[in-house]
Amino acid sequence: DQEKKKQAAEQSEDMTVCRLILTEMDKHDDGWPFLKPVNFKQFPAYKKYIRQPMDFTTMKNKLRDNQYKTRGDFAADVRLIFNNCQTFNEDDSEVGRAGHNMRKFFEVRWKQLLLT
Ligand SMILES: Cc1ncccc1N[C@@H](C)c1cnc2ccsc2c1
Numbered sequence: 001d002q003e004k005k006k007q008a009a010e011q012s013e014d015m016t017v018c019r020l021i022l023t024e025m026d027k028h029d030d031g032w033p034f035l036k037p038v039n040f041k042q043f044p045a046y047k048k049y050i051r052q053p054m055d056f057t058t059m060k061n062k063l064r065d066n067q068y069k070t071r072g073d074f075a076a077d078v079r080l081i082f083n084n085c086q087t088f089n090e091d092d093s094e095v096g097r098a099g100h101n102m103r104k105f106f107e108v109r110w111k112q113l114l115l116t
Contacts, residue, residue: 014071017113019063021106025078026056028105030098034081049088054080071114078106 025031037055040047054077068074085099 011070015063015068015074018068018071018074021109021113022056022059022063024109025102025106026060028102030101030105031056033085033095033098034102043088046088050084052080053084056081075110079103082106 026035034056036057037053038046038050046053059074059077059081062068062077063074068077082099082103085095089096089099091097091100
C-alpha cells in the first residue's frame, strides 16, 4: 500500500547515502588500512583479540547483498572497523592515527548527509 511504498523509497534512499559514504572512505588517503580484511597470517594476534573483524570491502559486499536493513546497521559496522582499530593499534601509530582520522571523517560526513 502507499505507506509501504513510501518506506521502501526511504529505505533505498538511505542505502544510497551509505553507498556514497563508503565510496568516499574507500578513496580517502587514510583509508588504506581498512580496504580489505586484516590478513591473519600477517597479524596472527588479530584473530585472537578482534572477535568481529570488519573492513570496507566486506561492507560493500553486505550492501550489494542487501544485508543492511537500516542506516543504523550500516553505521554500526563502520564504527566496528574503527573500534577494532583502536583495540589493536596504538593511538600513536600510523594505522592508529589513520583510524582516528577516518572515524572523524565518517562522523562529520554522516551528520551532513543525514541532515540534508
Ligand atoms: C586496520 C588494521 N589493524 C590492525 C592490523 C592491520 C590493519 N590493517 C592492515 C591492512 C595493515 C596495516 N598496516 C600494515 C603495515 C604493513 S602491512 C599492513 C597491513
